[in-house]
Amino acid sequence: MNNIFRDTILEVDLKTLGNNMRMIDEMVGPEVMVMAVIKANGYGLGAVEIADTLMENGAKYLAVATLIEALELRKKSQDYPLFILGHTPDKYLEEVVKGNITQTIFSLNQAKLMNKIAKDHGVKAKVHIKLDTGFHRLGFPLTKESKTDIIEIYNLENLEVEGIFSHFALTSEADNWDQFNSFQDFVEKLEDEECWFKYIHFADSIASVDESEFRLNMVRVGALMYGIRGFHVGFLGVDPAMRLKSKISQIHHIEPGEGVGYDYTFRAERPSVIATVPIGYADGLPRNLGNNGYFSVDGKKAPIIGIMCMDQCVIDVTDIPNTHEGQEVIIYGKEEENAMTIDIASKLAKTNKNEILARITSRVTRVYK
Ligand SMILES: *Cc1c(COP(=O)(O)O)cnc(C)c1O
Numbered sequence: 001m002n003n004i005f006r007d008t009i010l011e012v013d014l015k016t017l018g019n020n021m022r023m024i025d026e027m028v029g030p031e032v033m034v035m036a037v038i039k040a041n042g043y044g045l046g047a048v049e050i051a052d053t054l055m056e057n058g059a060k061y062l063a064v065a066t067l068i069e070a071l072e073l074r075k076k077s078q079d080y081p082l083f084i085l086g087h088t089p090d091k092y093l094e095e096v097v098k099g100n101i102t103q104t105i106f107s108l109n110q111a112k113l114m115n116k117i118a119k120d121h122g123v124k125a126k127v128h129i130k131l132d133t134g135f136h137r138l139g140f141p142l143t144k145e146s147k148t149d150i151i152e153i154y155n156l157e158n159l160e161v162e163g164i165f166s167h168f169a170l171t172s173e174a175d176n177w178d179q180f181n182s183f184q185d186f187v188e189k190l191e192d193e194e195c196w197f198k199y200i201h202f203a204d205s206i207a208s209v210d211e212s213e214f215r216l217n218m219v220r221v222g223a224l225m226y227g228i229r230g231f232h233v234g235f236l237g238v239d240p241a242m243r244l245k246s247k248i249s250q251i252h253h254i255e256p257g258e259g260v261g262y263d264y265t266f267r268a269e270r271p272s273v274i275a276t277v278p279i280g281y282a283d284g285l286p287r288n289l290g291n292n293g294y295f296s297v298d299g300k301k302a303p304i305i306g307i308m309c310m311d312q313c314v315i316d317v318t319d320i321p322n323t324h325e326g327q328e329v330i331i332y333g334k335e336e337e338n339a340m341t342i343d344i345a346s347k348l349a350k351t352n353k354n355e356i357l358a359r360i361t362s363r364v365t366r367v368y369k
Helices: 015-027 037-042 047-055 065-075 090-098 108-120 144-154 173-192 205-210 344-347 353-357
Strands: 009-012 034-037 061-062 082-084 100-104 126-132 159-165 198-200 220-221 242-247 250-254 274-279 294-297 302-303 311-317 328-332 365-368
Touching: 015 034, 015 047, 015 220, 037 047, 037 065, 037 144, 037 353, 047 061, 047 065, 061 065, 065 082, 065 090, 090 108, 090 205, 100 108, 100 198, 108 126, 108 144, 108 159, 126 144, 144 159, 144 173, 198 220, 205 220, 274 328, 294 311, 344 353
Parallel strands: 009 365, 034 061, 034 220, 061 082, 082 100, 100 126, 126 159, 159 198
Antiparallel strands: 009 242, 242 328, 250 274, 274 311, 294 302, 294 328, 302 311
16 A cells, blocks of 8 residues: 555454454354445445455454455455345346355255256255344245245255344343344244244344344344444443544634635635645535534644535634644544544534444555555
8 A cells, every 4th residue: 555645545454353243253153154234335344354354353254235345355265154144136146156156045946046056057056044033124924834944945955054143123121122032933944844044133233232142043134343332331441443544734814704614615714724735525524514523633622613515524623723724633543532433423514323434435545554
């Protein structure tokens, strides 16, 4: 990474990422496998670049949402155990089989098709059955018909039904338990029919930390690995594995009454020192952080003033002495350094933490240390 040509970077700390991964692995214990969720380019951190660190620190599976994401990882290594959490259209299932990728299955038809493709290739394709326990996104409903279908899938010669899983809506503790209990009942019914599953999984980051029973024998964690503490009742001391940084491109001194940015939505009330930072909404910074969020300069808060532009925004550094062009600005960092954390940014932007991370666009160079 010699030439990055830009001051705006997402710094990814592989050591912290590895520490977080080990912490999660230790939390769940040796009986529970960790599926590391690196969909959406590893929540923006770079799936291909972080995969080895995760595998070396305890991940047993790498999960993505789409086939394209899986194939990018497969290109990097033939050895990664890869899992697709989402739907793959029929006409691309052959790529899944050829890539030795484990596919989520929620229909008999797709299972039969995949079985046929696997047979043609002389292999056994791995699948996990997804059950819909209330979320109503993907999954077999918990019906008699589904049970019959799943038993049929289980007995297809060229499929290995390696796992079964569902996903929490995280509505409330009571709703979680309802989902979980109906899942357990259904899996037991399948076991009564001699359908056994190597991996049974339900919990995402939040559920894994909050309720140990939800871990079953595998957890699917994304946010937690990256150091996002989204849990409610439990606790794990993971640290942010990334930091979004830039450098001041220009400093202006303005007089009371002068405006800043489109529509002059900010007007100086005192002689002000303001600094332009080369990051904007096309880098994935929420536009509604204009006149709302803040960056950290020299360990102090510098409010974002005016409307955020596509490629730049302006901060008020009047109260921060000796600011200068080329000075480092932290956009997402730690609370101790007076930067917006992912959590704070998500609240100010009225969205969730994962979106704040995942929306950082490819224009921002990722730098690994
Ligand atoms: C994204 C995703 C996860 C991981 O969610 P986190 O909250 O980031 O841990 C787990 N399971 C499924 C099905 C997902 O889509």
